[in-house]
Amino acid sequence: xxxxxxCVVDDDDAVRLSMGLLIETLGLPVRCFPTALDVLADGDAxxxxxxxxxxxxxxxxxxxxxxxxxxxxxxxxxxxxxSAHGDVPMVARAMREGAFDFLQKPFNEQVLLDRVLEAVQLxxxxxxxxxxxxxxxxxxxxxxxxxxxVMEGMVGGRLNKQIAEDLGISMKTxxxxxxxxxxxLQVDSLAELVRIVVRSCRQED
Amino acid sequence: xxxxxxxxxxxLAEASWRLALEAAGDCVWDWNLRDGRVACSENLREVxxxxxxxGEVPDWRDLLHADERREVLGRLEACLxxxxxxxxxxFRVRCRSGGPRWISARGKVVARDExxxxxxxxxxxxxxxxxxxxxxHLQASARLWQFALEGHGDALWDWSLVTGEIDVSPSFxxxxxxxxxxxxxGNDIWPERLHPDDLRKAMAAFSAHLAxxxxxxxxxxxxxxxxxxxxxxxxxxxxxxRDADGRPLRMIGTVRDxxxxxxxxxxxxxQEQELARxxxxxxxxxxxxxxxxxxxxxxxxxxxxxxxxxxxLEELGxxxxxxxxxxxxxxxxxxxxxxxxxxxxxxxxxxxxxxxPVAINGVVRSTVRFAEFEARAxxxxxxxxxxxxxxxxxxxQVQLEQVLSxxxxxxxxxxxxxxxxxxxxxxxxxxxxxxxxxxxIDCGEGLAEAVRSDxxxxxxxxxxDGVGLGLAIxxxxxxxxxxxxxxxxxxxxxxxxxxxxxxxxx
Numbered sequence: 001x002x003x004x005x006x007c008v009v010d011d012d013d014a015v016r017l018s019m020g021l022l023i024e025t026l027g028l029p030v031r032c033f034p035t036a037l038d039v040l041a042d043g044d045a046x047x048x049x050x051x052x053x054x055x056x057x058x059x060x061x062x063x064x065x066x067x068x069x070x071x072x073x074x075x076x077x078x079x080x081x082x083s084a085h086g087d088v089p090m091v092a093r094a095m096r097e098g099a100f101d102f103l104q105k106p107f108n109e110q111v112l113l114d115r116v117l118e119a120v121q122l123x124x125x126x127x128x129x130x131x132x133x134x135x136x137x138x139x140x141x142x143x144x145x146x147x148x149x150v151m152e153g154m155v156g157g158r159l160n161k162q163i164a165e166d167l168g169i170s171m172k173t174x175x176x177x178x179x180x181x182x183x184x185l186q187v188d189s190l191a192e193l194v195r196i197v198v199r200s201c202r203q204e205d
Numbered sequence: 206x207x208x209x210x211x212x213x214x215x216x217l218a219e220a221s222w223r224l225a226l227e228a229a230g231d232c233v234w235d236w237n238l239r240d241g242r243v244a245c246s247e248n249l250r251e252v253x254x255x256x257x258x259x260g261e262v263p264d265w266r267d268l269l270h271a272d273e274r275r276e277v278l279g280r281l282e283a284c285l286x287x288x289x290x291x292x293x294x295x296f297r298v299r300c301r302s303g304g305p306r307w308i309s310a311r312g313k314v315v316a317r318d319e320x321x322x323x324x325x326x327x328x329x330x331x332x333x334x335x336x337x338x339x340x341x342h343l344q345a346s347a348r349l350w351q352f353a354l355e356g357h358g359d360a361l362w363d364w365s366l367v368t369g370e371i372d373v374s375p376s377f378x379x380x381x382x383x384x385x386x387x388x389x390x391g392n393d394i395w396p397e398r399l400h401p402d403d404l405r406k407a408m409a410a411f412s413a414h415l416a417x418x419x420x421x422x423x424x425x426x427x428x429x430x431x432x433x434x435x436x437x438x439x440x441x442x443x444x445x446x447r448d449a450d451g452r453p454l455r456m457i458g459t460v461r462d463x464x465x466x467x468x469x470x471x472x473x474x475x476q477e478q479e480l481a482r483x484x485x486x487x488x489x490x491x492x493x494x495x496x497x498x499x500x501x502x503x504x505x506x507x508x509x510x511x512x513x514x515x516x517x518l519e520e521l522g523x524x525x526x527x528x529x530x531x532x533x534x535x536x537x538x539x540x541x542x543x544x545x546x547x548x549x550x551x552x553x554x555x556x557x558x559x560x561x562p563v564a565i566n567g568v569v570r571s572t573v574r575f576a577e578f579e580a581r582a583x584x585x586x587x588x589x590x591x592x593x594x595x596x597x598x599x600x601x602q603v604q605l606e607q608v609l610s611x612x613x614x615x616x617x618x619x620x621x622x623x624x625x626x627x628x629x630x631x632x633x634x635x636x637x638x639x640x641x642x643x644x645x646i647d648c649g650e651g652l653a654e655a656v657r658s659d660x661x662x663x664x665x666x667x668x669x670d671g672v673g674l675g676l677a678i679x680x681x682x683x684x685x686x687x688x689x690x691x692x693x694x695x696x697x698x699x700x701x702x703x704x705x706x707x708x709x710x711x
Binding site: 012014015017018019021022025082084095104105106107108109110 | 501502503504505506507508509512513516517539540542543547575
């Protein structure tokens with residue numbers, strides 16, 4: 001089964017259970033882990049996780065340690081840290097590493113739920129973006145070198161005649177390449193072409 | 206040399222007593238007033254010194270020291286007049302070598318004519334110089350002794366238990382502030398001027414010695430001085446005279462002004478108490494820190510479970526309405542308990558100070574960064590005015606961050622009710638004596654009356670959910686760094702909290 005998943009990691013049984021039950025009230029699937037290493041061992045969870053609710057101080061691998069491991073694995077997951085120790089340096093480190101939020105235990109459970117939802121939405125958006133980007137990229141990759149040249153001329157706002165002159169080919173050849181580009185990139189108009197190319201460039205940045 | 210012109214009956218007896226006198230060191234001076242001739246014993250030079258040449262018999266009256274001359278000659282005159290039965294005097298005479306000599310003279314008119322006019326006057330002179338020197342020495346050493354006692358800060362008193370009169374030294378009078386030398390009674394001083402709290406102790410010390418239970422009276426007490434204030438004095442006294450039955454007659458002793466020492470002791474005692482209090486606070490901090498994690502876990506679960514229950518209650522609709530309110534309260538109280546734990550814990554880290562050179566501006570910037578979340582939630586803007594090129598301070602960065610974040614949080618809270626722009630200024634600058642000062646300035650409503658007198662006192666708080674340890678622990682931290690934390694000002698337009706830390710180089 002695939003789909004968004006919220007993962008809760010906390011070594012305290014009652015906290016873990018209560019957070020699981022709480023997040024389930026959002027109607028989201030939740031998986032709970034007593035240690036950070038258990039998360040790393042669950043490939044399915046790593047694949048689907050949209051939000052990690054992570055205790056900072058745990059035996060074995062700490063929450064911040066897990067955050068670093070995930071970063072090295074290239075898995076960008078919004079992480080909400082929860083800690084019974086709100087030490088300033090710890091918060092600083094977690095936030096610097098890109099934590100989505102940091103909540104001190106005990107917290108207003110509604111704040112946690114709101115932040116979990118936001119995190120899940122962010123993750124979903126990120127996944128869509130990257131899926132779309134992968135799709136666009138594969139389409140761009142299907143272009144021949146000559147088609148790519150013509151596409152760049154089109155995006156650069158040059159007329160067919162100018163593109164023909166630039167590339168030293170006939171107008172007719174430009175028109176053929178042009179329709180092939182539109183077809184391969186699955187766009188109906190020049191405007192749409194420009195939009196996806198610009199957007200993909202921005203995503204890559 | 207035999208005196209000439211004496212009466213014809215000198216006889217053996219006279220020669221004998223003259224010899225006896227000479228052997229005792231006395232010079233005999235035999236004056237015939239009828240013809241003015243003088244006969245003098247051989248030892249004249251021994252007594253009067255070398256002013257006389259060998260064989261010369263000048264008049265001793267010419268040698269008199271100016272200070273005594275008038276007095277001595279007056280007495281001699283009175284004796285010759287018969288208005289004085291005997292001539293007695295002590296005087297100085299000039300001497301060729303050394304200082305003046307002290308001479309003791311005793312004389313008598315031994316013969317008068319029918320009209321009562323003196324005919325013969327005999328006197329003996331004795332050299333008192335050495336004896337006088339001994340007396341002077343004794344008096345000087347007595348003065349020295351007194352001087353030594355007083356120089357040591359001891360004032361003297363001499364109390365007659367018979368008359369009750371007490372003689373006190375000038376320095377005693379100076380302590381009490383008595384300007385004049387009027388006579389005093391022991392009762393005027395004790396118990397009259399004793400501090401009520403010391404009265405029983407002081408009188409017990411006197412009684413114990415008077416009753417023979419103690420070898421001396423030794424007691425410290427406060428004595429009221431002339432300006433009405435009390436000074437701490439240390440008294441020592443001893444009975445110096447008793448009557449035949451052993452009843453004490455006279456007591457002599459010293460008092461020493463130990464006021465400053467006493468104040469010092471009290472100050473030290475206060476400092477010790479402060480330290481103990483600080484230690485207790487740190488202990489509380491550590492304990493709380495350790496407990497916080499354990500407590501926060503069940504509190505989190507409690508809050509979460511009640512949250513879950515509340516949400517499931519929604520599914521029951523109206524049926525769950527009566528349970529909802531108490532359930533909400535459980536949820537609220539769980540958070541409140543957590544707040545209290547948070548406030549108490551974490552200010553003072555276990556293991557004490559980890560001091561290293563720290564750039565204060567860096568501490569300010571990092572703390573402000575962490576506080577941004579909360580500031581934004583309360584619509585508070587930070588304005589930083591940080592001085593360039595400040596020296597480093599020797600400090601535990603984490604503890605400084607805790608202090609600053611606490612001051613910032615207080616500043617944010619102070620502005621929660623004001624309608625206008627909420628600005629929290631943080632300034633750093635180089636203060637006097639090379640200290641680095643940081644000021645946190647809010648534009649809130651100022652300190653509440655309840656905490657204004659001592660906002661740093663533990664458990665002083667105006668926050669409904671506060672425990673009032675924040676500033677107390679902040680101050681402990683700053684003071685542990687050899688610095689100072691204070692309220693620069695607090696008015697209806699805002700408060701300024703400052704702390705100063707010594708620079709790392711200093």
